[in-house]
Amino acid sequence: MKKLFFLSLLLSCFSAFAQKPAFDLVRWVNPMIGTHKMGHTYPGATAPFGMVQLSPDTDTIPYEMGGKYNKDVYKYCAGYQYDDPTIVGFSHTHFSGTGHSDLGDFLLMPTVGKLQLNPGTEDKPETGYRSKFSHNNERAEPAYYSVKLDDHNITAELTATNRVGMHQYTFPKSEEAHVILDLMHGIYNYEDKNTWTFLRIENDTLITGYRQTNGWARTRTVYFAMSFSKPFTSFGNKDYSKAQVYKGFWRKFDQSKNFPEIAGKQIRAYFDFKTQEGEKLKVKFALSPVSTAGALANMRAEIPHWDFDRVKRASQAQWNQELGKVRAVLPTKDDYINFYTALYHTFLGPTTYQDVDGQYRGLDQNNHQAKGFTNYTTFSLWDTYRALHPWFNIVQPKRNADMVESMLAHYDQSVHKMLPVWSHHANENWCMIGYHSVSVIADAIIKGTYQGDANRALDACVTTARQSYYDGLQYYMELGFVPEDKNGSSVSKTLEYAYDDWCIAQVAQKLNRSDVYQEFSRRSQNWKNVYDKSIGYMRPKLSDGTFKKEFDVLSTHNQGFIEGNAWNYSLYVPHAPQEMIQAMGGNQKFVPHLDSLFTMHLPDEFFKDTEDITREGIIGNYVHGNEPAHHVAYLYNWTDQPWKTQERVRMILKKQYHPTPDGLGGNDDCGQMSAWYLFSSLGFYPVAPGSDQYALGSPAVKEAAIQLENGKSFTIEARNQSEKNVYVQKVELNGKLLTQPFLNHKDMVKGGKLTFYMSAKPRK
CATH class of the missing domain: 3.30.2080.10 (GH92 mannosidase domain)
Structure with missing residues (x-):
């Protein structure tokens, strides 16, 4: 009886344990979720809130090489689509789940055999350096990704710290092993996206450089330092620019083979190795928004060794702590x-x-020192003010307070004196509508998670909300609504401005700023000006004060709304x-x-x-x-x-x-x-x-x-x-x-x- 009782007790304990996850919460995360259709997530390796997002790209070849820019720019926002049969390579920056494309910086691809410097095409991968792959040989976890590149018989493994990506390539025996560095590659590519790239061979294991692009972010510079675990035997490059500026230093040198510096718009470089069967070649790739010296310092601070598994374990431990x-x-x-x-x-x-020393590139394109806070970027505020930042006020309040400080730094560096609308990598994209930094800042102040200068933050909110040049605000302040005949998506803008104004009023009330409270409380009522009682829906108004006559409550096109219709937005x-x-x-x-x-x-x-x-x-x-x-x-x-x-x-x-x-x-x-x-x-x-x-x-x-x-x-x-x-x-x-x-x-x-x-x- 005692044995039966003990067995019963043991089974009940096992049953209770089975109902609760162990502390290894990483095992429940599937980074593949959202990689198919419209989720636009990436499956690669990154640390929590990491500056490096090291992930495979499947079909984002450049426009001039016959890529899919025209029809598939939206599809490849994250660089990866689950149903694609080939991988082009592994790049170091990615957005997660956005509706717009950019990034995809510094693509690496290991290959064997005859050197090919073009990426090839999805239907003929053998014509380039890309490779077929199978999901059966693919694995994605927080801070870890691996895949077998079938055409090259190479297993690629990726992990990452905050600022450094680490690659581990298991090669077959080969006299012709290569690692290709594609400085042309990017997500949302077109012919003139690269404004300049620079590559410098520091020694036979260390390469530094930078890339300047004019994409969704109009002027973006990313610096890097790349280190190999063994010396390469030779190296070279090819400049695909139509106009090769200063080619060969006025023909004095051949820069394409074993020359230590190369600069141009469209460059691909390669590094040659001889490998044994099963040999693991490792690559550390660090990023910086400031300088190549900053990238090298980031590498030395975050991965001073060559132990791939150690980096993976440490980064997954960080994920377990956050999860x-x-x-x-x-x-x-x-x-x-x-x-x-x-x-x-x-x-x-x-x-x-920002680099490990706190330096970052600001909106004014100058370098700044973050003092007392961590500087963040990638603020998709039209989306994230609704639930993501309120979520942070519960589970990540310190980080969210630093994000508020980052927004205020953006404001200080802005010639427009505007808080961010949709910003990333020291650029303002002006994407979507509203001024929803105001919502994020207000929520942090009201909930007590922002402990900085609240009056300074309120002043930035007020100044932003009074900028008459911004997206119909002049009409909004004069008429109490945005008129559709003067500015599109007028109803959505009126409603979202009214909500943001209410946020300002709440902070003003908390800080006993009665004049600001009264002004923005009145403005927060402006939603009533676009509500048509006769039909029971929000409806676009014209500048003469009349409602737009041609109107369809279900249509999403030219009806005064953005990403919605009157039926949806009448509830906003x-x-x-x-x-x-x-x-x-x-x-x-x-x-x-x-x-x-x-x-x-x-x-x-x-x-x-x-x-x-x-x-x-x-x-x-x-x-x-x-x-x-x-x-x-x-x-x-x-x-x-x-x-x-x-x-x-x-x-x-x-x-x-x-x-x-x-x-x-x-x-x-x-x-x-x-x-x-x-x-x-x-x-x-x-x-x-x-x-x-x-x-x-x-x-x-x-x-x-x-x-x-x-x-x-x-x-x-x-x-x-x-x-x-x-x-x-x-x-x-x-x-x-x-x-x-x-x-x-x-x-x-x-x-x-x-x-x-x-x-x-x-x-x-």
Whole structure:
């Protein structure tokens, strides 16, 4: 009996352990999720918020070589598409989940046999240095990627620290082994993207240089230092420029073979080796925004040795530390993979943008010293202000405060005196609309995670919001709306400006700046100026004050909206949902309108011109892949039917997120889609960043503990959790019943426990 009791106890312990993940949370992350179709994620190696994103590129060959620039520039935003049969090589910079292409700097490719310096084509890879590969011989983990290059019989392995990528190539026996460095390669390539490149052979194992490009970022310079684990036997290059400037130093030298310096627009270099069977050639490749000396210092500081596995272990330990900030117990293995891959995606960016000594390139193209903060870049703010930065205010508050400082540094260096709109690598792209740095800054100040000079931050927000030259703001300030006949996407801009203005007002109120509070509180009401009561939708207005006559509430083209239509954007008043509901006729009219968003059938004509919207990402007229709708499922909380929020949220989680390469229903958008998943899985969401309030939903976790930076823990528990039990009967905070479907940030950071009691039937 004692033996049976002990065996039973042991089995129950094993069962309990099986329900909870071990601390090795890296094992649940699948970087392949989002690499197929429109997810636009990359599968390669990077450290948390790392400056290096070392990843394979599959079909991003240059325009002048017959590439796919014209038709596939959107498809290859991350450089990798899961269904492609070949790999061109491994480049060191990538965006995660964006809707626009750039980067892909410094592509390396190992080869054997006859030297070929062109990349070849997908249908004829043998004509170039690219190679066929199979997913059966491919592996992706946080901070690690490996693949067998079938055409060269080489196994390529990648890992990375913050600023240094490390390659390990296992070669066959060969008298003709090569490593190609392609300085022409890039994502979103065209003939004149490279404005200049420079290569310097320091010795027979060390190469330095830089690349200047004019792409999405108009003037971007990236420096590098590359070191081999063994000397190369010879080296050379080819300049593919149509006009080869100063070729051969006025013909005095042949620069193409064993010459220690080369400069030009379109350069590919190669390095020759002799290898034994199974020999591992290693390459360290460091980046810097400042100088080649900075890149070399980064390399020596972060990888002073040649132990590939040691780098992998250390970087994966960093990932485990970051992933361990949320310990979740989930119903199924697929849920673990979805949850921790989403958490991984939220920690890919914004990315570090400074050397180990704190120097970085500023918006003014001068070098600056970050004092007291880490400088970050890649701010896709139209996407990430909604959930990613609010997520950081819970799990990465120190990093988010540094991101705010980075935005303020951008403002100080801006000749326009504007906070960033969409910025990366010391450039402002002016992509999308609004001035949503304001939202990020306000949310950090209101929630107490930004401890810097709040009045200075508010002044930057106010100055940004008063810049009359920016994207219809002059009309907005004069008329109270952006007129469609003067400035396109006018309704979307009016609504988003009004929300940002509300954010400014909240900070002004907190800082007792009554004049600013009054001004921007009035401006935050401007959403009412584009609401047409006669039809019940937001509608573009003309400069004479009349509504646009030719109007289709379902169309996304030339109707005053961006990445949405009147049906979606009529629900975009996140800072005043109760007023919006009343304006739309109260619960009786608003709830059916909101219901129809999820249940209506869109005609085929809706999809004919939508390059960035796929049927997989749409539920009715709800487009989860486009961020303006990310908050709308939570709007039922302001009506008399909050149980519908619970139902809709669980439906979206189930339909839009899967543990497969095509598992994202749209671009991950620098982590925004993943942040939505995490918030919603935990049971709450920041409908209006800039407030202290979260709207409650329906948690998909069984239990989760958030480890806060203040040393406390906030636990979420869902009792009676199951796939059918999506409705919430009651919620308790630290044992006290909540009477409204909302949670305050200040209560969360105190630590404690939020308990949901789940049921298969709604509590109406």
